[in-house]
Amino acid sequence: MALKEYLGAVVLEVDGQEVEIESYDVQRKTGRKLVKTMNKTGRPAGFAKGVAEIDIKVTAVIPATGDLDWDSIEGAKLTIYPITAGGQRTSYLDCFTLEVGEKYTVDGEAKRDLSMAALRKVVE
Template sequence: MALEEYVGAIVLEVDGQEVEVVDLSITSKTGRKLVKSMNRTGRAKGFAAGVAEIELSATVVVPLGGDLDWEAIEGAKLTIYPPGAGGRRESYLDCFTTEVGDKYGVDNEARRDLKLNALRKVIE
């Protein structure tokens, strides 16, 4: 059985400074909503299109060179790099923070939990 390669590094870029991401969760909402109507079948008949949303939950390590102003992040770029040279990068552009939390542990470095929204997703 051959070895498989998986997705590589994930980097958050804020004002040209790269921040290492430890954990990332991505939620995409389509914006579609169920349209209920009063009909004899007693069930919905369709949906309405809405505005799509991209929500990111990231845990980042605090850089030794100085902590960033995490609450003021606007226009950041989060990129998921493929392994090797053969894959395509997945980037989330125009990210901004909506929530910031601190996390400390006995065996781990100081970390920040960030909730971000992205305005668009690009496959490069």
Template sequence: MALEEYVGAIVLEVDGREAEVVSVSPTSRTGKKPVKTMNRTGRVKGFTRGVEEHELKVTVVIPLSAEEIDWWAMEGGKLTISPAHPGGKRVSYYDCVTLEMGEQYNADNEARRDLSIFSTRRVTE
């Protein structure tokens, strides 16, 4: 059995600026919904197409300098997730808006900022 290499670290860019990220968890929904009908088989008959949605849960470290990205005011931002090694595919989320912003402080780690962000479009580049 051959040894395989997997995707490792990622880089998150926000409008061309690199963010110091602890974790990123994107969730995309197709918007499709089942159509339930009252029939003899008792099964779903098909589906409808709806509005696709993209949500990102991002945790970033809080820098000591004043050059932190203004997450609170982000509207229409572009977030790009890139593999740290060459040859991997980039995924970009367009028209990003911050929904929620929180902070966490811990005795063992650096201060962190937790963000909930939604996007209108996801593109694999």
């Protein structure tokens, strides 16, 4: 059996500026809705198409100086790419911030939790 290599660490860029992140999570909602009808089978009839959504959650470390103004982000491009060669870049376009939070722990660095939304996804 051949040894396979998997993607490891990634880098997040916001409008070309590299951001130190601890984690990120992307959830894509298809927009489909279950259609329930009253019928003798007692099962749903199918689905209806709707509007797709892209939700992004990012945990970023807070630098001593030079932090982004996360509250003001509108129309940004978030690009995620692997550090090792061979992986594809994924960009989320027209991103905007929904929520910004901060957390501090005794054992670690100060962090910022961000909720964002994107209008498009492009694999480059």
